[in-house]
Amino acid sequence: MGDFLGDLKKGLNKSVEDLNKSVKTLEIQSKISSLKKDADAVYAEIGKRAVEESGPEKYGELGDKLQIILAEIRTEEEKLPADAAETKKTKTCPGCSAENPGDARFCSCCGEMFEDQNP
Ligand SMILES: [Zn+2]
Helix, strand or coil: CHHHHHHHHHHHHHHHHHHHHHHHHHHHHHHHHHHHHHHHHHHHHHHHHHHHHHCHHHHHHHHHHHHHHHHHHHHHHHHHHHHHHHHHCEEECCCCCCEEECCCCECCCCCCECCCCCC
């Protein structure tokens, strides 16, 4: 029976050892993937600088792809100001001078009603 307990103990020790090993492996893997992410960010920055220096034409298909995406960003950005200005418009409360959203009917600070000031 002594052997049985001994074997059990050995087996348990082995399991704990394996567990420690896999935890260690996971830690190393996560460290590696985080470092790879850092490397990718640096690669991206290097690539960006290279393209800015020599122009996207030098990079063939990838350069074309990039130009299409950049054009799309500009198109979207052109749509932006109108929308952004709309939400940026604020009303200043005449009672407490708190800033309220442009479409507010009353002051969120003191509750003063706003008269409709349609421009
Ligand atoms: Zn107010």
